[in-house]
Amino acid sequence: MIQVVLPPHLQTLASTGGDVNLDIRGTVTQRAILDALEAAYPVLRGTIRDQVTGQRRPFLRFFACGKDVSNEPPDAPLPGGVATAAEPFLIVGAIAGG
Numbered sequence: 001m002i003q004v005v006l007p008p009h010l011q012t013l014a015s016t017g018g019d020v021n022l023d024i025r026g027t028v029t030q031r032a033i034l035d036a037l038e039a040a041y042p043v044l045r046g047t048i049r050d051q052v053t054g055q056r057r058p059f060l061r062f063f064a065c066g067k068d069v070s071n072e073p074p075d076a077p078l079p080g081g082v083a084t085a086a087e088p089f090l091i092v093g094a095i096a097g098g
Helices: 006-014 030-038
Strands: 002-005 018-021 059-064 089-093
Touching: 002 030, 006 018, 006 089
Parallel strands: 002 089
Antiparallel strands: 002 018, 059 089
């Protein structure tokens, strides 16, 4: 099981009440996690990544084992800590303003 930490606004939208645990088969990648997340919570489709291009939405960042992996290829394997569920996969909402 992979633990995914969602920002509060996505927790509310998906009615998760907190962190999400997902069963990922095969290599643990951003794409595999997001595919499983959207399958389990269809209401999240299009909120984390564009439905057509698959690109991460602006103002969302992905972190694995303390490292920003937002700009890594979506099919690149994530660090072992996430794959073994020792560390969560974080989806963080960025704050912008001036």
